[in-house]
Amino acid sequence: MNTKTQNAPAKILFVDDEENILKSLKRCLMDEPFDILTAPSGKEGLKLLEVHPDLAVIVSDQRMPEMTGTEFLEQSRIMLPDATRILLTGYAEISAVIEAINLGGAYRYLAKPWKDEEIRQVLHDAVNRHTLIIENKRLTTVITRQNEELKQWSGQLEVLVQEQTMDLEKRNKELEHLNVQLRNNFRKTIESFSGLIEMRDRSVSNHSKTVADLARKTAVAMKLSPEEINQVFVASLLHDIGKIGIPDAVLSKSVDSLNDAEKREYQMHPVRGQVVVERLEGFSAMGLLIRHHHENIDGSGFPDHLAMNKIPLGSRIIALADGVDRIANAGGAPDYKKAMTTVEFYLDTRYDRQVYKQLQPFLLYKIQEAVRQDNGIEAEVLAQQLRPGMLLSRDVKSGTGVLLLGRGAILDQQMISGLQRFFAMDPTTSGVFVRK
Numbered sequence: 001m002n003t004k005t006q007n008a009p010a011k012i013l014f015v016d017d018e019e020n021i022l023k024s025l026k027r028c029l030m031d032e033p034f035d036i037l038t039a040p041s042g043k044e045g046l047k048l049l050e051v052h053p054d055l056a057v058i059v060s061d062q063r064m065p066e067m068t069g070t071e072f073l074e075q076s077r078i079m080l081p082d083a084t085r086i087l088l089t090g091y092a093e094i095s096a097v098i099e100a101i102n103l104g105g106a107y108r109y110l111a112k113p114w115k116d117e118e119i120r121q122v123l124h125d126a127v128n129r130h131t132l133i134i135e136n137k138r139l140t141t142v143i144t145r146q147n148e149e150l151k152q153w154s155g156q157l158e159v160l161v162q163e164q165t166m167d168l169e170k171r172n173k174e175l176e177h178l179n180v181q182l183r184n185n186f187r188k189t190i191e192s193f194s195g196l197i198e199m200r201d202r203s204v205s206n207h208s209k210t211v212a213d214l215a216r217k218t219a220v221a222m223k224l225s226p227e228e229i230n231q232v233f234v235a236s237l238l239h240d241i242g243k244i245g246i247p248d249a250v251l252s253k254s255v256d257s258l259n260d261a262e263k264r265e266y267q268m269h270p271v272r273g274q275v276v277v278e279r280l281e282g283f284s285a286m287g288l289l290i291r292h293h294h295e296n297i298d299g300s301g302f303p304d305h306l307a308m309n310k311i312p313l314g315s316r317i318i319a320l321a322d323g324v325d326r327i328a329n330a331g332g333a334p335d336y337k338k339a340m341t342t343v344e345f346y347l348d349t350r351y352d353r354q355v356y357k358q359l360q361p362f363l364l365y366k367i368q369e370a371v372r373q374d375n376g377i378e379a380e381v382l383a384q385q386l387r388p389g390m391l392l393s394r395d396v397k398s399g400t401g402v403l404l405l406g407r408g409a410i411l412d413q414q415m416i417s418g419l420q421r422f423f424a425m426d427p428t429t430s431g432v433f434v435r436k
Contacts, residue, residue, distance in 0.1 A: 010056040010127040015045040042067030056130040062089040084126040212236035214321035221358040235289035242273030267302040289314040316352040380431040394433040398426035
């Protein structure tokens with residue numbers, strides 16, 4: 001992809017205290033239509049901002065002496081508010097990423113080590129975003145001037161209004177497209193946060209996404225408002241985010257085997273989860289749902305021992321979806337029949353009976369779906385042998401264990417192309433298991 005500009009190449013500033021990183025970035029982008037500037041510290045970066053007020057993109061490392069990436073981005077936001085800011089970090093620091101978004105106005109973040117093609121694509125998108133913002137400002141100025149002319153040339157009012165309307169409609173469509181991109185990036189960021197705990201605990205592979213899917217379907221069946229459904233969905237994706245603060249020695253054990261001290265540590269994770277998401281503007285409701293997703297109907301849960309309707313409805317929905325997925329996947333292949341039997345035993349003590357009535361049809365469907373899948377013939381094939389319409393009989397992971405697609409997905413050409421691309425970057429010794 002080539003970014004086109006009307007005049008000079010777009011200027012991009014990289015700030016990193018490691019000279020090798022800056023050299024690597026320059027090599028990666030040497031064939032791209034960018035004017036690359038570099039600075040070894042936030043202080044030097046601020047000097048360059050004064051000299052180059054037309055910078056399109058600012059990319060900063062997080063961990064730097066004297067001034068962190070978040071602090072630098074926050075100051076750069078004041079100096080060049082229209083520039084697109086990106087955080088480049090080699091550490092999974094949720095708090096740093098959140099501060100970069102809230103304080104520094106970061107467009108997104110990239111992880112070290114980066115993939116060359118990914119960073120090129122992200123930079124092109126960032127430059128395009130900057131171009132659109134500048135162009136929109138220019139058009140706003142033009143529109144203001146033309147509105148004054150309309151007052152003076154009343155005889156041409158109708159023609160000018162029509163031209164203006166067409167131009168505004170076009171610009172609104174462009175802005176709407178940008179908003180869609182921003183919403184997609186936001187959702188991907190939330191999904192990345194939800195996947196951090198699964199990278200530490202491989203036994204809960206794809207757990208957050210499955211819980212979010214079950215919880216969203218239940219919320220829809222219960223006729224919650226669109227806003228409430230979205231809150232339940234996002235809170236479900238992030239419900240275990242507080243476990244990142246739990247020591248590995250505790251996280252690796254089953255809950256039943258924890259001693260008293262370890263159990264107290266474990267039971268703090270919903271509180272930590274609430275604290276993390278509360279720092280995001282507009283996430284207060286989601287934080288409350290996360291805090292109470294381990295409360296029980298009879299008041300025996302944690303952290304606040306709430307009971308019955310004192311537990312938020314969204315938390316009761318997440319608790320049931322979380323319990324179903326954990327029970328179903330406690331062994332090998334998912335066993336939703338066992339999950340239903342176990343959950344029904346704990347109705348009115350641990351789980352809400354009314355919520356279960358709405359989730360039950362989806363569980364019955366999963367049981368029937370599993371029967372249909374088991375009746376097929378399982379085969380192990382290479383990525384190059386995949387064809388649209390094949391059904392995955394097992395989770396598909398890259399060579400380093402990153403979950404690419406979950407069991408039960410029906411492949412289309414886009415999924416196949418994605419799997420082949422990931423396998424080329426991160427090869428695996430096994431094939432893909434499908435049912436024909």
